[in-house]
Structures are given as C-alpha cells and as structure tokens.
Amino acid sequence: MRVIVIGGGAAGFFAAITCANLSPETEVILLEAGKHTLAKVRVSGGGRCNVTHHCFDPTLLVKAYPRGGKALRGAFTRFQPQDTIEWFEQRGVKLKTESDGRMFPVTDDSETIINCLVKEAIAQGVKIKTGAKVQWLSYEDDRFIVELKGGDYLSADRAILATGSQRLPYQWLSQFGHNIIPPIPSLFTFNITDERLQDLAGISVENVEVKLDIKGKEKYLQNGQLLITHWGLSGPAVLKLSAYGARVLHDHNYQLGLWVNWLPSENLETIKQQLMAQKEQTPRRQVVSFSPVSIPRRLWEKLALASGISATQRWAEVSKKQIITLANELIMGNYQIQGKGVFKEEFVTCGGVDLKEVNFKTMESKLVAGLYFAGEILDIDGITGGFNFQNAWTTGWLAGNGIIEQ
Template identity: 50%
Template sequence: MYDLIVVGGGAAGFFGAIHVAEQRPDLKVAILEQGNKVLSKVRISGGGRCNVTHAEFNPAELVKAYPRGEKELRGPFHVFQPSDTVAFFEARGVPLKVEEDGRMFPESDSSQSIIDCFMDSVNTLGIHLIKNALVVEIIPVESPVHGKIWEVKTKSDSFHCNHLLLATGSSQKMWNLLKVLGHRIIDPVPSLFTFHITDTRIEGIQGVSTNARVELVSRELPGKKLSGAIRTSSKRSAGLTSEGPLLITHWGMSGPAILKLSAWGARILNEYNYRFRIRVNWTPDYHQEGMYAFLVEVKEVEARRTVFRTCPLEIPKRLWRKLVLAAGITPDQKWAEVQKKQLQQLAAQLTSTEFLVEGKSPFKEEFVTAGGLDLREINFKTFESKLHERLYFAGEILNIDAITGGYNFQNAWTGAYLAARAITGSEN
C-alpha cells in the first residue's frame, strides 16, 4: 500500500514524486513507468541540452505562450513559476543559464545534468521506481481501513494507493482509462510541427534563416477565391500571425515563427488537413507600399549596379536573389533598367509572398499535442480531478500545450508542484 503512486516516469512525474517525498518523508511513494527507460523526453529536449524553462517571470506574460491553458495557468503560475524552477535546480547543484531568446538550459549544456539530479533525488528519498509497468486499469475502491483508495493494475501486478498522480503525457491508452472513469477527453491533434512546401523561391537555399512574419491565409489553392464558409474560418483565425526566426529547410519551412503558428493554429490546420496557404513578410518592418517606395529610392542610388547582386535589406543574400528572380528581374538587369511593374512585384515578393503548404512534420526536439483531459474537470488550485478525490494530473495529459521555448516543461513543473502540495497538505 502506497501513500502516492505516480504513473509516468517523465518530467512531471519525477517532479511531483520528489516534492511529495521531500515535504513528507514519512509517505511511501512509487513511480510506475511503462517502459524500461525514464525521462526520455528530458533527454532529447533542446537538442540534448534540455530546455528547462523560459526566463519570463511575470505570470501575466508567461501564460501568453500557451494556446491551450492560458486562462487556467494564470493562478498556478503565481504559486510556482520559472524563478521557482531555477531555485529548485540551483539548490540541487544544477545552475541554469539564459540564452538570448529567453530559453533556459543547464549551464552544463547537457540534459544529463537534469536526469542525474532527478535520479539522485529519487534514490536519496527512497522513492520506488518501478519500470516495465504498463498500467491497464485504474479502479476506485472502498477500503474498510483507508476509505476510498485507488487500485492500479499493470499487466503483471496490482498496486494500491491513497493518492494517484497521472503524468503520462500524450498517452491515448491513459486517456481511454480516464474515459472509463467518466472524464472527458479533447481529441488530440499535433502541435509544434514544420511545414512541407515545394516552391522554387526557397528551393536550394536550405539553411537560410531570417526574421519574418507568417500569416495563415486560407486552405484554398493559390488563385482561388475564398468561399463563404472558409471566409468565416479565416475571420475566426484573424489573429493567426506569428513573427520570429524562420528557417528554410530541405522540405520547406521551420523555425520559431513556423512552430508558433503551428501551435496556435493546431486545430484549424488539422481541419484543413494540413493543406493551406501562408503569407510571408520577409521584412516585417515594411508593408508592401512602404517597400515599394524604398525600392524606388534604391533604384536612384544604385542605378548602375545589378539588382541581383545588390541587396539593400538585412535579409540573406541567397533569399534576396531568389525573390529578385521571382519578381521577373534577370540576373544582369541593372537598377536603372527595372520597370515599375517589376519593382512592384519585388515589393510584393519581399512583403507578402504566398506559399502553399502541403503537409507537416513533427518538430524533432519537442513532441507536443493539442488535446487531452478537459480543463473544466480540473481544480487548478490543486490539479485534482473534480470528479474523483485524490486523483491528480500534471503535464501534457491535460489539454495544455505551449509554443517552443521551455514552456511545456514549465507547465509540467508547476502542475506537479501544486499537486504535490495538495497531496502533502502543505498548501498554506
């Protein structure tokens, strides 16, 4: 008989178990992991460096990184936020550092530092780590001694506990078990994915990265008018615009600007079956008319030089040359020879290039879904189920997900901490 069983040997599960065991050393705690390895996602996060959290310490701003969960996490982040995460790891000998974009990593630049920290804590605190324990059934039972308890069945064993913390991430099997318990599951769809695009304007320049603004246009093919139904969808997603570094790849586009758009648009892009149009502004400080006026000035100053080799903007030269050609300007054409229509076309290519997206690929460093346990069924002061006492949740098992940058881990830390605090009775 355990005081707490944590199902899921990942970030949220370890964090919750460690906090419970530290606050109440008298409690018997176990972690059940379905496979033979734990903390797998921690190991690969951030390219093996582990993007632990993000250096945003204002909860009101922090929640803006969560397409699902923004409203619900505001209160929890006032209790446990990135500064608390930093303090947790530094107290255990794992100092963190902040990179220019706000992402926070261990100073060692190795996820092994986080894994070692967790494993050392689990061993020191006497937490039972049970691997190869795939949970197949969760049953609330009445005990004559303990009252309502939980029976957790695996393929080969049966465990009992007073409190149950589920931290299994995006697990369809666990969601199915929760449906049996009466919980509602929001069907999962992919979030944080890159775009498949085949287009001569980006062909052969993989590796080019630049700051850009990306906007969802529609799901229709180029040149077709929007139907009434799609126009309604477009209005619904009027804010579906993202700005940041955009990376051109062998298969299309990636980088923070694309990943953020995929996260905020996860459901509508799923409805579009991942075939839609985007508009890219490669020079976010300009609109099309302003760019045209600027190019007219450049034409006067650089009259004798070729357009192809004279890039007056802070964008990669390889990208500039592709857009020049797309505007119908030849490689040997001088600025003085460029016609008004060609300048207008170049301004359009620079500020409002449209691309057809024909599919997606998961972002290799983070595997995130939009969907999971309905947030209306959770008490966000404790992360306890509103349907069942002593049943808690943390991490991506909930219908919470974030853009890339350490935010998904912060959700895991915060939820696990609040659940642990409620389990140990140390809320005050």
C-alpha cells in the same frame, strides 16, 4: 497512505518527489512503462535540456501557452520559473540564461537534470519501477487499482497521472466521465515545396512575419526568426504559428496558404519607394546582384527571379509592373503549406484532459476524489523555449502538494 504516480517523465518525478518530501511516512511508487525514466528530458534541447524560461511575471508567462494559459495564471503565482531555478540550485544544479530567455544547466547536459531528479527521488524514498506498463486503472471502494502488464495488481489511496499524451490513459479517464480534448500535434515545421525556397536550406532571416491564410483570423500571425530548410520553413516564427494554429491546421489537413512578410518593419508603399529609388540611383547595376533591402542575397535573387526579373536584367530595365510584383513578394509572399514536419526531438501535443474538470489549486480531478494530474496529459501546451517543462514542474509540484494538503 500509498500514492501511485503513473508516468516517469518530468511531471511524474516532480509530483512524486514533492509528495514524498512533504510526507515522509507516505509510500510513493512511481511507475514508468519504458526501460528508462525521463526519456524526453534526455533528448530535449538537443540533449542539453531546456529546463525553463527566464520569465518571472506570471501575467507575461501565460502568454507562451496557446492552450492552458488562463488555468496556469494562478498556478504560476505558487510555482514559477524562479522557483524552478531555486529548486535545482538547492540541489547543486545551476542554470544559465541564453539570449532568447531559454534556460539550461550550466553543464549543457541533460544528464545533469536527470541525475538530480533521480537522486532526489531516491533520497526522498520514492520507489521507482521501470518496465511497469499500466494496462488499466480502476477505482473501487475508494481505492485505485492498477493493473500491470503481466497480470500484477497494485492498489493505492491516491493516484497521479503524468503519462503525457498517450492514448490508453485517456481511455481510463473516459470511464470516469472525464472529457478528453482530442490530442493532436503542436510545435512542428511546415513542409513547403516552392521554387522560391529551393537550394536555400540553412538560410535564416532574423525577423519575419508569418500568417495563416484564413480570413478574419488575425490571431494566426507570428513574428520571429525564420529558417529555410530542405523541406520548407522552420524557426521560432513558424514553431509559434504551428502551436497557435495547431487546431486549424489539423482541421485543414495541414494544407493551408501562408503569407510571409520578409520585411515586417516596412509596408508595400515604402518598399515600392525604395525599389524605385534604387532604379534611379543604380540604373546600370544588375537587379539580382544588388539589393536595397536587408535580406540574404540568395533569397533576394530568388524573389527577384520569381517577380519576372531575369538574371541579367539591370535596374534601368525594370518595369513598374515588375517593381510592384517584387514589392508584393517581399511584403506579402504567398506560399502553400503541404504538410507538417517535426521539430527536432521535441514532440508536443495540444489536447488532453478538459481543464474545466480539474481543480488547479491541487490538480485534483473534480470528478474522481483522489485522482490528480500533472504535465502534458492536460490540455496545456506551450511554445518552444522551456515553457512545456515549466508546465510539468508547476503542475507536478501542485499535484504533490495537493495530495498532502488534503
């Protein structure tokens, strides 16, 4: 039997290795269009490679996937982060856990992961072909025909698509009748030009609540660290919100209001009381230089000025109206998203192959026998933290197993 894996990323490698390991007599060919395989692994995590996340409960793990969590629930009972850790450690690669749950190789070098995958693929007899751009995939007489750029053809009994979110493979799948959920960006920063954020680049606030300004859409609310940048807002809270709100943000052309609560442990009344108490206790102090709340001083200054308080105004001179305005700035500041940025070198999309058309026990297409999927080609995407790689390892492992089991 010959199996062709199209796509030399994390999912493609894992599928090819798993398949070849389970069935040494099977010829496994991995095709990568670029000059180098595992390009995304190389740049992920700032070059350290965020391999997975330290969450070993599938019920909790699936909550990190805005799309695909339900389909992955059963998949994670078969191959989850604990299995990923063991897989790499059995091959001499130890992983470490950071305070936020992200897991990296102890070397802090993505080349460690790349070398492990390439070495294992070669050891299992996988034939790796780089510069092999697939122009078309067809299915004739129970065999898959792969047309390569340059005019060469390959045929196979089984095919695994692990091409990420590239457009061309979706055209191949459309001819087979597969429904493709239009791919759009997920995991991005917010471009916001606002006087309140000007000259604050680099300042972060540990726990902030951010919410898209859409009535009745409470699910578009996230908590976490917020980072002010030269172009707007970033950090875990924004990245999570961009993932869960990817579709609605796209539909609004990335032009939406954003509510920011700088003090989510408080409410409007408690903040008003704190500000009034400060007015009584330190009447002679300047407002901008003396904050009663735990946010960075320079941010406090900006919010105070935005509330109509002058740079020299003392607490005794602050009016009730100014206190109400400042309380609103702290608890429900309204900002305008004017576009999306990128998140470092990471590029994640939502959309892809409709999950209803895939058997998640084997990752085989329900429409075309012998056609399998792995990784981001599916309508699955996770938030930042190693979850997208775990999807790649899990679906790649299932696809490799699925072929041999059948």
